[in-house]
Amino acid sequence: MTDTTTDGVSTTQAAIEQKLTDSVIASFDNTPDERLKTLMQALVKHLHAFIREVRLSEDEWSQAIEFLTKAGHITDDKRQEFILLSDVLGASMQTIAVNNPASGNATEATVFGPFFTQDAPEIPIGGDLSGGAAGQSCWVEGTVTDTAGNPLAGARIEVWEADEDGFYDVQYNDGRTAGRAHLYADTEGRYGFWGLTPTPYPIPHDGPVGKMLEATNRSPVRASHLHFMVSAPGQRTLVTHIFVEGDPQIEIGDSVFGVKDSLIKTFATQSPGTPTPDGRDLGGASWSRARFDIVLAPGMKTQQPPLSRPKEKTHG
Incomplete structure (x- = not known):
């Protein structure tokens, strides 16, 4: 009979390590806030389990501290490296999955992203949100309903996207508003608008998170997408994207795991001269069209939008 566990650690050593874990967990026993107590004790349990599972070296721990320190130094009012880290580790998407449980045929949620703003202009149904941003024109239409198929008249639809160079309006320094707007579904829950055909772009990768992606041979590029946030009284607010069928980046992998x-x-490409749904003259240019029927899950109230993230100067 050997004095070792299945991972090759002696039972004596394993007992020493477990005693430390138990002591740290117990140190939070008197936390007045029960939720905080649960969070801290679970954090300790899983953090210690990780350290023990990989037999983390002191040098590796020092490198981890240095990485987090660099993430803190590069973070300012224009950039949030820790949110970026959360995104590329899938923590953001896992949190979304936990907080947006499957509900029948409700449309799935995905990451919020850093470029939502509270003051997007209103456009009518059939309006153009591009605001002069460069890119191929795209007609998007659909309906907003509840899970029973009832139209949600007046549902608020927020939409935002990057231009063909992969930049959002807030990444420019000239104060422009482009590639974003909000509109309201009609009495039958229908909506439609002109925007731009989505294109892929990289998340900020000039900092410690980018170096981590490079070291692990991961792409920083996000799959082509168009952001939506949709709300209606009595329904769970939906934050989601739609992605472009056939985009090679979907197979390579979306850097923040947002694709479902x-x-x-x-996004069907239309040849130059193809009549548009509303008779708009595109000057003989090609365009695309897509359909996105949105189904909102039931909720106790219309939720407030997630907090806006700091506006990046680089891609995100």
């Missing part, structure tokens, strides 16, 4: 099969939509 149900959110991949056909």
